[in-house]
Amino acid sequence: MNNIIPHTFQVERKDRNALKGHSSFVCWFTGLSGSGKSTLASLVEYKLHEEGVHTFSLDGDNVRGGLNNNLSFSREDRKENLRRIAEVAKLFVDSGEVVIASFISPLESDRKYVKEIIGQEDFLEIFVDTPIEICEARDVKGLYKKARAGEIKNFTGIDAPYEAPVQPDMEIRTEEADPETAAKNIVEFLKTKLENHYNE
Ligand SMILES: Nc1ncnc2c1ncn2[C@@H]1O[C@H](COP(=O)(O)OS(=O)(=O)O)[C@@H](OP(=O)(O)O)[C@H]1O
Numbered sequence: 001m002n003n004i005i006p007h008t009f010q011v012e013r014k015d016r017n018a019l020k021g022h023s024s025f026v027c028w029f030t031g032l033s034g035s036g037k038s039t040l041a042s043l044v045e046y047k048l049h050e051e052g053v054h055t056f057s058l059d060g061d062n063v064r065g066g067l068n069n070n071l072s073f074s075r076e077d078r079k080e081n082l083r084r085i086a087e088v089a090k091l092f093v094d095s096g097e098v099v100i101a102s103f104i105s106p107l108e109s110d111r112k113y114v115k116e117i118i119g120q121e122d123f124l125e126i127f128v129d130t131p132i133e134i135c136e137a138r139d140v141k142g143l144y145k146k147a148r149a150g151e152i153k154n155f156t157g158i159d160a161p162y163e164a165p166v167q168p169d170m171e172i173r174t175e176e177a178d179p180e181t182a183a184k185n186i187v188e189f190l191k192t193k194l195e196n197h198y199n200e
């Protein structure tokens with residue numbers, strides 16, 4: 001960082017957390033396209049918001065439509081996509097928000113990189129574990145059909161890899177729990193972090 005000297009501001013993260021009355025961190029959903037990331041993220045955010053928690057959602061399609069609209073789905077571009085998202089998420093954590101991030105984030109090494117940028121203590125990984133056959137049967141956006149027809153290249157799970165997390169903080173098998181029940185369980189899990197992390 002040549003000649004870059006960060007300014008220290010009087011209002012710090014701890015002051016923003018105190019004003020909001022809770023801690024801030026990133027809840028990161030990873031899983032295949034159609035696994036249920038956005039569905040669960042939306043329900044979880046709604047429930048937290050209803051309880052007065054300050055939240056902000058970052059989602060694959062939204063971020064790729066703006067900030068990251070120059071990036072493809074090559075391995076290098078996915079890494080850059082996730083690097084920028086991690087930096088943005090970190091800013092939101094500093095601002096005192098609970099960030100709900102939903103990105104395929106298919107590689108263990110890239111998720112590790114994201115965790116390093118955000119900081120281990122501010123990062124929770126939730127694996128939305130849905131077998132590819134189910135995601136493909138759902139085919140919410142018709143993308144699997146296009147990928148099978150060769151109209152989309154590097155599609156995760158078809159001709160690009162997805163590495164399941166080795167030690168996620170939480171795993172949701174969407175075949176076993178309906179979205180509402182799964183979201184409730186996630187919120188219960190996050191509440192511990194909201195309180196404990198704040199009192200540390
Ligand atoms: N080739 C390919 N592979 C996977 N996904 C694709 C692809 N092309 C477009 N899409 C759409 O982009 C969404 C995933 O973007 P992400 O930023 O989450 O992907 S990544 O983390 O950089 O791998 C993903 O959204 P979700 O279905 O919500 O996961 C797709 O709608």
Ligand SMILES: Nc1ncnc2c1ncn2[C@@H]1O[C@H](COP(=O)(O)OP(=O)(O)O)[C@@H](O)[C@H]1O
Pocket residue numbers: 031032033034035036037038039040102138140173174175177178179182
């Ligand atoms: N238990 C579940 N959790 C989440 N989504 C589910 C579940 N069961 C079925 N679904 C359906 O699966 C689809 C998941 O789509 P979406 O949330 O957009 O996935 P992603 O964001 O991972 O691409 C939605 O149509 C949702 O209604």
